[in-house]
Amino acid sequence: MATETIRIGADSMVRATQIIGTDITVYSVWERSAYILAPVNEHMTVGRHDHSTITHIDGVLYGRLGTRRCPPELDKLPAYSDERFDAVTAFQQAQYQEAYDIILAHYPITGLTVIRMDMGEIEARG
Numbered sequence: 001m002a003t004e005t006i007r008i009g010a011d012s013m014v015r016a017t018q019i020i021g022t023d024i025t026v027y028s029v030w031e032r033s034a035y036i037l038a039p040v041n042e043h044m045t046v047g048r049h050d051h052s053t054i055t056h057i058d059g060v061l062y063g064r065l066g067t068r069r070c071p072p073e074l075d076k077l078p079a080y081s082d083e084r085f086d087a088v089t090a091f092q093q094a095q096y097q098e099a100y101d102i103i104l105a106h107y108p109i110t111g112l113t114v115i116r117m118d119m120g121e122i123e124a125r126g
Contacts, residue, residue, distance in 0.1 A: 006106050011032040024123060026122070028064055028120065029064070029103060032061070034050040034061070051063020065099040066092070067095075095120060112125065
């Protein structure tokens, strides 16, 4: 397996990508995206986010779940404040957990050795 893709609805997918020459597979969730530099109010609609990690799949722009842009209400919090740090951390952690839950629902990793679960990706050997 080089890369295996399971579609989830019309706008999302789970990908399992084997690292060449190893028995390690990286699992990630991708969703339709917009470019990160696009104006926030133009693209922050339900089911469409912009991400800091993007790729093109079959000519369509996708972003990795776990790298969504912070919503405008978090951007309004005071820079470098504990309040902003806590809110952004919670926002990111919720995305990471959402990605882990989706991955594990579609790729049971029983029998594999999990190397890492980090920023919404799971890396496993076996």
